[in-house]
Amino acid sequence: MAMSSKNSIRENGEAAARTDDIVLSARDITVGFGDKIVLENLSLDIRRGEILGFVGASGAGKSVLLRTVLGLNQKRSGTIKLFGVDVDKASDADRLKLDMRMGVLFQQGALFSALTVLENVQVPMREYLDLPKRLMDELALLKIELVGLPRDAAGKFPSELSGGMIKRAALARALALDPDLVFLDEPTSGLDPIGAADFDELVAKLRDTMGLTVYMVTHDLDSLFAVCDRIAVLGKKRVLVEGTIQNMLESDEPWVKSYFRGKRARQIDMAARA
């Protein structure tokens, strides 16, 4: 994909994110394991319709935050509100409704190897919905097509798919319940640059057409430049800096500076401006 069209994706995104409707609000989050504190008084907001890129050094705690937001890790203190609901105060029924409004693509693709693509996409449907098989088949096929996979991919097993197809199948599963908010944990890792750019373009298109809000943990500078409306940098156990890519390029925070103004970043930035 040409850089100029990438830029237009980003500009569309900026327009889409210009509402101050907060979908996820994390306040003063502290998470630790034994004596080790991983996150301390971390605060972060995600606005409806934006693609937020979440970056930070390896081991900084990006996955820990994601797992905490999803309720898979305990926090020691702080408040997490999803769609305005404090998760600690939500009833089981409300928590279930919140879970259904979120989709997740875990870092390792995490498709079940013994299930076909169709069956993988149906896993959340079976968990949360009570639908006749024929309807589930139809819905799963729609998701498979939505992510740009051919219909015949539905009957294939993960071992029969390329890396890019696996990511798309995992995305189809994340979209199975028509979520409002999707979490993508390093979605382009392991893809070649063209496959990664295609995936970025798909994410931006889904955001534009479905009104999705996207929280993307990524190390991929191309993705950060191409599709992220806003970027949050995790460091020193909290969000060190957040803002647009321009804000990142202007930041004097040493880690942000070396990450966003390194040789590779400068090349991408120059290409994007050309």
Ligand SMILES: Nc1ncnc2c1ncn2[C@@H]1O[C@H](COP(=O)(O)OP(=O)(O)OP(=O)(O)O)[C@@H](O)[C@H]1O
């Ligand atoms: N269940 C756990 N028990 C103990 N320590 C943990 C646990 N989960 C994560 N950690 C520690 O928390 C820290 C942050 O890990 P995390 O996986 O969130 O990093 P990350 O920023 O996602 O890194 P990467 O970019 O390499 O994926 C690491 O030191 C890790 O060892």
